[in-house]
Amino acid sequence: MQAPDSQSVDMPGADLPSARGGKDFGIFMPIANGGWILSSTGPRIDGSYEYNRRAALLAEEIGLDFIMAMAKYRGYGGHTRHWDIALDSTVLMSALAAETKRVKVWTTFQTLLHNPAVTAKMIATLDQVSHGRAGLNVVPGAYHDEFAQMGAWPETLGHDERYDYAGEWLDAVKRLWSDDHVSLQGRYITLNDCMSDPKPVQTPRPFIVAAGQSGRGMEFATAYTDALFIGGRDDDEMRAISLRAKDMAAKAGRRLRTYAMAIIVEGETDAEADAMLATIREGFDEEAFVNMMRAYGVIDAEIGRENSMTARARSGFIAPHVAGSSETVAARLQQIIDNAELDGLMLIFPDYDTGLRKLAKSVLPALRARYGATDPA
Template sequence: MLRVCYVAGQPNEPFGSIGREGRPGPPTDRDSPTMKQMHLGVFEVAGPQVGGTLSWPHPRSESLRFHELDHWIHIAQLLDAAGFDFLFFADGYGFPAIDGDLPDLAVRGGINFPALDPALIIPTLAHLTERLGFVVTSSTGLDHPVQTARRFATLDHLTGGRVGWNIVTGASQNTVAQLFGHTEMTQHDARYDQADEYVDLALTLWEGCWEDDAVVGDKTAGVFADPDKLHRIEYAGEHFRSSGYFTVDPSPQRTPVLFQAGTSARGRAYAARNAECVFVQGTTVDQTRANVADIRARAAENGRDPQSIRVMVGVTITVAATHDEALALRQEFDDLQTDEVVAVLYAGNTGIDLLALHPDLPLSQMNNGTGPAGQMGQSNIDRFLGTDGRPAPTVREILDQLRGRGTRGFEVVGSPTEVADQLEALMDDTDLDGFLLEPVFDPADLEDFAALVVPELRRRGRMPAVAATGTLREQLTASGDPHLAADHRGARFRVSPPAAVLAP
């Protein structure tokens, strides 16, 4: 998720100029019990670095330790103690590709390559933390829904109800199709058609097979479960079919918290129907505000409480005791970035090699509707095509915009008060519910934020003095209920004795 770059203490488009010592954001009643709380997550990959940029060679980064459990345990325990809501792992089988092959720079630079399976790390991290949630990406285009439902129900049991599913229709789709032996890549909108059915079947399995009190666990009577309270699933759709019983008994949340990342029009519509937490793309403040409003409006059209959806955006934060120290740290990161790094990242996300295009022309020089281009990474194509009467940027301008940003969201650089000011202002201006931190130097950036910014946010009433506990859903919604809300479409899949026969 690309961000508008604005640096505290310097002129900027969204918020104008602020002083070096910071200034308050939009007026808020910090003594009001109704002040909107700031939810926080951290965006990670089980690889050398986050966001398709270059940072692992820097002395402040320890991300080369991504193979080591101790590295992730330290991060999880740090976030748990600091009051973060969740640790989010992006994941996928794909890799950057230019002209159909893995570029040398991706290998040499560790740009979105390689990566482990983060789902296997989560049970250990949950065991060694008290309340932190864990979200992991899983695509609707590879495994059968039964496999995904079983995996997440197991994780929900092992974490005590602290797991979420980031639903994606695919990433690096052309390379994934080839890797799995498919003859062609499924087209963008068709993937969402398939994803609708995929989630429906998963919800059917989680919600529609076992009644709440089916598990008896009576040692004396020798009864594990009441067979009258299990219901056979019969599902027949265009893409998926299933007949039988779900083998995992109800977990604390039954359905994991449903996350969705994607800001295309189809993605927003999908999120409004299914997602409980949406990760929107941070391009400009105006666009973010519009995307948040659109998702909430669409949710209302689907009969959901629009404010119940937690909408968050990525943010890369560089904070230090003083403004100048923070700027210096950020500059050290920027000095590592090149056009080649940008090109590898963008090609992996969209199928487009920017360095192969004429630098003084916009993306429209390509035929974006055919082939890989235009069928993957749609949001990162659409954003550069020119909208609202503004001309489309040239390829040279796209490279400059993406340098040091990759797929990251907004950027904030400054002292603790400056960072808190900017986060408050951005949240209040756009109706966001919070942020996913995308560390540059990992875990140093997270340690700095926890030590310097979290106390300031607590002082302002944006974070509670004592972090919430319970399942991930309870922490995010403050509803006191670990299960899907009654107005979520998944509620219709709940078992209704004497049988659960559900169709799309």
């Protein structure tokens, strides 16, 4: 997979802290019920618009850089009905764009479900609503049950082919953002004198992110995106993935930011945070976990091993978690960032109302002091 020729000069994100030597911090929006914890004894996240609105306004108030929402079409059931209730990513982010003034608003599109011309117009509209703050999270699609339930699973496209499809899809979107007329006859995507106006407000274009750490996933990110969300079973694996992705981008003449996710469980003391963890684990939803394992694959036949997300979820947490006092949390987040040479973090909370307020008291100021302030002035 090779990047389009324009990629060498196609570098959005100049107004993010990472463009000035700092780090980017944002939140993964609680768009679906249960959040990222498979438990009936944790704080209640209902996935409602009002809950998400409060989280977005708090994120902006405390000075975070971005908010991002996933796209989810089928949950995992269980006695918690985990992720069975989920808002639409782009409709939500459009509403929140009108409610906020500064924070970036990044929405998610599944390439297998959305026509690139429709996507181009929707993101351009979101960019206009937000006055140039829109971003696009691209998911090539690997969730069989979500797509099969609506008759949209392409049986002929394997893991690698889905990235080929996504590359053509994203090339079409980018061209529609810049060109007045686009004709494209690809292996998967066809555009015939296609027009898409208005264009995005941002120049050269909106920020694009993706997630993935397979070889093909990193090739896709290197060629087509501005940032890659990564994970790993431990710090060493995350560092190896981050450095490999950055090296691939550098060899292609591009800059690729790497981000990671972390669930923050902050207490007044380490012992209090540990007690919160214990309470959450008491309500572990085994049935939802099994359904999630089925959806993601305990052993993914296309990749060949259990992925880090499903392995971690055995403890009830779908993303890596950092627990402790504010000092412990800040020190651990700095360790993760420095070790993996990350450009930022996307944070998650068992409860966003209390979690964001706690973050603002000491953890976020400590991170900003170490990595630079948000204001370029």
